[in-house]
Amino acid sequence: MPDKDFWNTRWENRETGWDIGYPSPGITAFIDEYHDKEAAILIPGCGNAYEAEYLVKKGFQNITLIDIAPKAVEQISERFSGMAQVKIICGDFFEHKGLYDLMIEQTFFCAISPNMRQQYAQKSASLLRPGGTLAGLLFNTVFEKEGPPFGGGIKEYLDLFSPYFEIKMMDECCNSIPPRAGNELIIELLKK
C-alpha cells in the first residue's frame, strides 16, 4: 500500500499525473444538482481540490478536505486561506472521524491498493449519515501496469458497495474528460 512518504515524494517531485488542473465535469454536473448548501461535505485524498473550489464558488458552507501528503496540504492551505467554509486536514482517511452528508470521490479510490477497497467502502459508509451520499467517478477499465492507479469494473464495484449503499446510480459517465471518455463510471450511492 503506497504510504504517506510515497505520496509526499510524488508531490515534491511534481509527479502528479492524475491532476487534470480543473474539476471533473462529471462531478461539477453532480454538484449543480445538489442543493443543500449547508451539507457537511468530505473530499478524501483531495489533492489540489479543484472540486472544493467549485463547491465554494457554488456557495457550499461546510467542506472538509483530507490528504495524506503534507506537500499537497501545504499547497491547498495557501489556496484556501481565509475561506472559513473549508477545513483542511493532513491525515489518513482510514483513521479520520466525522459525520458527513456527502463524500466526493475523485481519483482517491483508484489510488489505494485493491486490498483496501473493502475498508474504503466500509469507512465511507461509517463517515456518512444514514441516507448520506457517496458520489463521484471511478475508472471502468484495467491498467497494464501495477498501480497506482488501480482500475476496476462495474461488477466488482457493485459487489463492493452494495452491502453498505443503495446504488442510485453507477453508469458510464457521459461527460468524462476526453482521455477517459468511455472508461469512467459516475456513481451516486446512498448509505443504507
Place this chain on the structure above:
Amino acid sequence: MKQLIALFFVFAVAACKHGTTNTLSPEQEQTLLKTGDSIAVSVQELLQQNVAKAMQAGGPVYAVAFCNEKAAFLTDSMSTLHGTFIQRLSDKNRNPANEIKDTADHTAWKKLSTKQEAFVQTDAHGKRYFYKPITINMPACLKCHGGRADIQDSTRKVILGKYPYDKAVDYQMGDLRGMWKIGVGS
C-alpha cells in the same frame, strides 16, 4: 558618481552572466538552429516511419503498443548517435516522461505557444537547447490524438490502459502537440 558607474558595471556583468540568446552572435545562433533542426528532423522522420509501419501492420491499437515500447528507445538511440540530449515535451503529455516541468521548459513552451518558430535558449546552467514545435500535421495523428469521433473506443481503451494519466487527446490538424528539446552545446 563613481558608485553609480560601479553599480552599472556590476549589473552589466550580471546581465551577461544570465543572458540567454543575446549572448550569441546571429551567425552562431543560425549554426545552432541548423544543428538542432537537422537532429529534430532525423528523429522525427525515424519515429514517423516506424509509427507508419506499425499503423500499417496492425492499426492504431498496434501503433499505440509500438509507441509505448519503442518510441523512447528510438529517441534514446538517436540521442546516443548524435551525442546529445534529445527530448519531446508537451503540456498535454501521454508518457509521464514527456511532461514539462522545468522553469526553462515552461518559458520555452510559452514562447512556442505564442509563435510556432524554433529558437535556441540557454538554461540557468549555461547549457543551450534548441526548441522546435511539434504539430499535428497528418490525419493519421488524430487516430490516437484526436477527438472522440477520431479515436476508436478500442484504441482509447488501449491508450488509457498503458497511460492511465494520458492527456494527449482532443487535438485537431495544425494544433501544437509538443516541442523538441535538443542540446546544442554550452
